[in-house]
Structure formats: C-alpha cells, structure tokens
Amino acid sequence: xxxxxxxxxxxxxxxxxxxxxxxxxxxxxxxxxxxxxxxxxxxxxxxxxxxxxxxxxxxxxxxxxxxxxxxxxxxxxxxxxxxxxxxxxxxxxxxxxxx
Numbered sequence: 001x002x003x004x005x006x007x008x009x010x011x012x013x014x015x016x017x018x019x020x021x022x023x024x025x026x027x028x029x030x031x032x033x034x035x036x037x038x039x040x041x042x043x044x045x046x047x048x049x050x051x052x053x054x055x056x057x058x059x060x061x062x063x064x065x066x067x068x069x070x071x072x073x074x075x076x077x078x079x080x081x082x083x084x085x086x087x088x089x090x091x092x093x094x095x096x097x098x099x
Contacts, residue, residue, distance in 0.1 A: 007055035007087055008043050014089040015044070022046050022053075030071040040071035042079055049096050055082040 015022045025045035032038050042052040056064065061081055072079050080095050 003062075006084070007057070007084070010054050010087045011082060011092070013076055014087065014092070015046075018089045020046060020071060020089065025052060028071045028075045028077065030074040031084060032067070032069060032070065036060070038067070040067055042070070042071075044097075051096055052079040053082055053092065054079055056089060058083065065084060 002006075011024070014020075016022075024052070025038035025042055027041050027070045029037055030040055042054045044053040046053065054068070061083060065081075068079055068081065082095075084094065086092060086095060
C-alpha cells in the first residue's frame with residue numbers, strides 16, 4: 001500500500017501494531033463556499049470506530065481546515081486531524097474517545 005508521507009507511515013505502523021483495522025477511504029465530497037462540489041481525501045478510515053484520521057503538518061492543518069470542516073458536515077462524519085504530537089496509538093485513541 002502506498003503512503004504519501006512519513007506521518008502516514010507512522011500512523012499505519014501504529015494501527016497495525018495494535019491490530020486496529022483501517023482502510024484507505026474513498027474521497028469524501030463536499031461543497032466549497034461557491035457551491036462547487038469538490039473531493040477531500042482523508043488518509044485513514046477506522047471502521048470499528050467509524051472515524052477518519054488525517055495526519056498533517058502544521059501548514060496543512062491550517063490550510064485545509066475549512067475543507068475538512070465542510071467535508072465533515074456534508075458527509076456527517078468525524079475527521080480527526082493528527083499533528084506531529086498525535087501519531088502514536090495511545091494519543092490517537094484519546095482523541096477518538098473524545099468524539
């Protein structure tokens with residue numbers, strides 16, 4: 001399976017180490033502020049938790065925040081953004097529990 005970043009690789013390894021089932025999800029549609037339908041590509045979907053995970057660096061967290069919010073609302077799903085301090089399962093699990 002092709003992963004696009006070091007963050008993604010670390011999260012995939014953590015999930016695998018804890019036998020957490022995950023898949024690469026299909027893109028999520030959303031409408032931008034002009035009403036144009038676009039696609040958002042989260043990195044992981046955890047079926048057992050019904051949550052999407054998307055590890056990102058700080059620049060992308062800020063840059064993509066609006067489209068992530070719009071994708072959550074449009075699809076009625078939860079997307080958890082993981083920064084560099086939340087790439088290990090124990091910290092991810094705590095974020096999931098808060099949902």
